[in-house]
Structure formats: structure tokens, C-alpha cells
Amino acid sequence: xNHNKLKKILILILIKxxxxxxxxxxxxxxxxxxxxxxxNTAIIIExxxxxxxxEMLKNETIYFLETHNSSDHELTAxxxxxxxxxxxxxxxxxxxxxxxxxxxxxxxxxxxxxxRILDYKNIHLKYFHMDDIIxxxxxxxxLTHDMILNSKWKExxxxxxxxxxxxxxxxxxxxxxxxxxxxxxxxxxxxxFVCLEDKNSINNAIIKFSDVDIAYKIGNWLxxxxxxxxxxxxxxxxxxxxxxxxxxxxxxxxxINTTECNGINILPIEKCYAIEGxxxxxxxxxxxxxxxxxxxxxxxxxxLWNYQSDKRLVKTGKSVALNFLAAEYCPLVFESNLYI
Numbered sequence: 001x002n003h004n005k006l007k008k009i010l011i012l013i014l015i016k017x018x019x020x021x022x023x024x025x026x027x028x029x030x031x032x033x034x035x036x037x038x039x040n041t042a043i044i045i046e047x048x049x050x051x052x053x054x055e056m057l058k059n060e061t062i063y064f065l066e067t068h069n070s071s072d073h074e075l076t077a078x079x080x081x082x083x084x085x086x087x088x089x090x091x092x093x094x095x096x097x098x099x100x101x102x103x104x105x106x107x108x109x110x111x112x113x114x115x116r117i118l119d120y121k122n123i124h125l126k127y128f129h130m131d132d133i134i135x136x137x138x139x140x141x142x143l144t145h146d147m148i149l150n151s152k153w154k155e156x157x158x159x160x161x162x163x164x165x166x167x168x169x170x171x172x173x174x175x176x177x178x179x180x181x182x183x184x185x186x187x188x189x190x191x192x193f194v195c196l197e198d199k200n201s202i203n204n205a206i207i208k209f210s211d212v213d214i215a216y217k218i219g220n221w222l223x224x225x226x227x228x229x230x231x232x233x234x235x236x237x238x239x240x241x242x243x244x245x246x247x248x249x250x251x252x253x254x255x256i257n258t259t260e261c262n263g264i265n266i267l268p269i270e271k272c273y274a275i276e277g278x279x280x281x282x283x284x285x286x287x288x289x290x291x292x293x294x295x296x297x298x299x300x301x302x303x304l305w306n307y308q309s310d311k312r313l314v315k316t317g318k319s320v321a322l323n324f325l326a327a328e329y330c331p332l333v334f335e336s337n338l339y340i
Contacts (some may be wrong), residue, residue, distance in 0.1 A: 043115075046105045049098055049128040056124075060185060060210060061172040062086050062095045067159040069130075071103045077337040078306060078322075079177040080114030081330035087120040088329060089181045094122050100162070101127040116332040130158075133165045139223045142230075151232035160204065160238035161226055168219020171212050176205035178306035180329050182299055193265040194246060195272030195301070197239065200254050202246055204238040206272050206301050214263055221245045272301045280305035283322040284314045292321035313339040 064083055066073055075083075087095045099106045106127040117123055134140050139161055142148065151157050163174045173185065191210045197203035209215035225241045247253065250261035259266055274295040275282055282288040283304060296302050302325060314322055316334060326334040334340065 042107050042109045043111045044105055044107055045099070045125050045127055047124075047126050048104070048132070049096070049126040050132045052096075052124070052126065056094055057170050057172070058094070060090075060093050061170065062090065062093055062185075063163075063166055063170075063172055063174050064095070064097045064177050065100070065159060065162055065166070065174075066097070066177065067100045067155060067162055069100045069102050069155075069158075071101055071105065072107050072109055073099050074110045075108065075114055075177075076306075076310060077113050077333055077340045078304065078310065080117055081326050081333045081340060082175065082177050082179050082181075082304075083114070083123060084117045084120065084330035084333050085181040086175060086179075087117070087123045088331070089184045090186075091120075091122060093185060094124060095120075097123065097125050098166075099125070099127045100158075101129060113337060114333060116336050119332060130162075133162050133169065137165050137168065137223055138220070139165060139226060142227050147230060147232060153232070153235045156236050157230075157232070160236060160241075161223070163204065163207070163238075164219050164222040164226070167207060167209050167215050168223065171209055171215035173208045173210070174204075174206075175301075176303070176306075178304040178310075179206055180302040180304065180325055182296070182302060182325075182329060188300055190265045190267075192263055193267050194242065195267045196255060196269050197273045198269065198276075199256070200243075201239060202243045202255075202266070203273060203303075204242045205303055207242075209264075211263060218245060218249060218264075221248070267300070270295075271299055273303050274299050275303070275305075277305050277308070280308045281312075283309065283325075284312055284318075284320050286319050289319060289321045289324065293324060296321075296325075315339055 064086075066075070083095065083097055108125075130143060134143060143158065143161065148154065148157055167174055175181070185208075190208070192214050193208050194202045195206050209218060222241060222245050225245060226237060229241060230237060246264065246266070249264065250258060252258055252261070255266055259268075275292060282292050304322070314320055316323055316326070316337060316339065322340065323334070326340050
């Protein structure tokens, strides 16, 4: 190979490297610019959940919980998408987004990312104190115990406990902030349901207990189970405990051939968790988009597995399943953000 040819090859390699570098820096700048814009917008919420009129808390109410115990909170565009999808698909259902607070207000720091969701009159943002949810339950004293305060996974454990206490007291629908709602609740037409994540375990990211008696009974069993089985070294106490309690309630040892028992429906995997946890990247991979959209075609809900994926932002113009879902089920959030 002569000297001139080698020189041309090296120049081409250098040019390609510079192009990739410039594109990457531009991508980072766009992210930084959006983040800076978001940081400069905030609202103060001074409405306490315990002041909500009881008639607004009917048995079809949908709840999201943000349990970082602080006066300052943030929601990502992806979380706002989950909230919008619930309101968008259920326009006659109240959707409460509850923020755990250490004071008598919360400050939402990145308001521009999701301010348009309040175009939906059925979305209500409220703060709450721990006692508002756990008062009168068996975990009222437990949540101040050193065992949970020193837990390695304190925030996750508190989230699990609060969702069970919330459903016990108020009944309704609990959804994690990474759940996209694809089908209206009044089309699902089930009063109480949980969802299989695999053939023998139930995830607690999606729970509906609209029957007050069932919600109270299962909720108490779950909270009693928290105290009895708590292990601060386990990263979550939720799904395993819910699985155990539902098996006890149904008097079964597995979920083979069990789709309903004593008023609770057990939805199959494809209705809620068609894309499994280890497949979380599929939502943001272009070559997987058709596969994902086919897998979730008949789903009621889609779990985005934010615990693994929340740091992987996706430009809204990219042809990935996450964007296709967002465009259809959270259109206002999708239109308002460069990345989701």
C-alpha cells in the first residue's frame, strides 16, 4: 500500500470520527438544554391528599405514588406519559398522583416536561404525609422502626408498603409510574385483578381491588406479611409477598388453570407484562419495534421497566416501540418533549 493511499484512508477515518463526535456532542447538548429548561420551571403544590372529598375516591380511582420523601420532586417525561395514558384512556375516572412529602407542600422542579397533563381534568396532583396512608394499619409503628429505616432499599420498601396500605384503606387501582395504560378499565370489566409476571409469580406494579371488602382483607394480609417477612437486604418485598397472599386467598399452590378465585381475576402474562424485565431494551431498539408492538397488541397495560431503563432517554423522532406507544397513549407528553 503506497503512502498516499494510506494517508487518504487515515483522513477518511478521522473525518468519520469527527462526524460521530459532533453528532454525539450535539445529542448531549440537546439533552443538557432540555434539562436546563426543565430545572428553571417549577410549581408548588399545597393540596393535601387527606383533604380530598371522599366522593372523589370511588372504587375505580387510579393511584400513582412517588415516594421519595422530600419537599422537592421531579417526574420524568416517561413517568408523565404513564400518568397521561391512565387519564387519556379513562376520561371518567379520577387519577391521583400522590407525592410523599416531608413538609406541607411539594415543589415540582421540572414542570415544563409534563405541565400539559393538567389539561386532563381528571388528573389530580397531591402531596401526602406517611401518616395519611398508614394511620390505623398494622404498619403504623413499623415504618418508624430501625429495621426499615436502616433498610438497604428503604425507598422501594416504603413504596411497596404504601401501595398496600392505600388500597386497603381506599380500594381502587394502583399503577407504577412506568405503566402505560392501553385499554380503558370499563372495557376490561373486572372489579378486582392482579397480573402474572411469569407462570408462577404476580408482580405488584398493577393491582385493582375495587371491592372494598376484598381490598381491606387482602390489604391487611399484605401489611401483616410485611412485618412478618421483612428483610432489609432484599431489594423489594412486593411481588413475592403479593404472590404468597393471593395463593393463600385462593387456597392454591400455583396458578396453573387458575384465572379467577373468590372474586379476584388473575390476568395472564400477555395482558400486563408481555415484554419481560430482561427485555427492557426492546422498547428503545429500532430493530425490535415490530416485535414489541406485536407482543403488546392485545395487552391491557405495558410495563416499561423503568428501574432498568430510566437513564436511557430516547429522542421522540426515533422509530422505536416506546415512541409508538407514547404517541398513541400519551400524545400531549409526546408532543411536548424532545426526549422520552
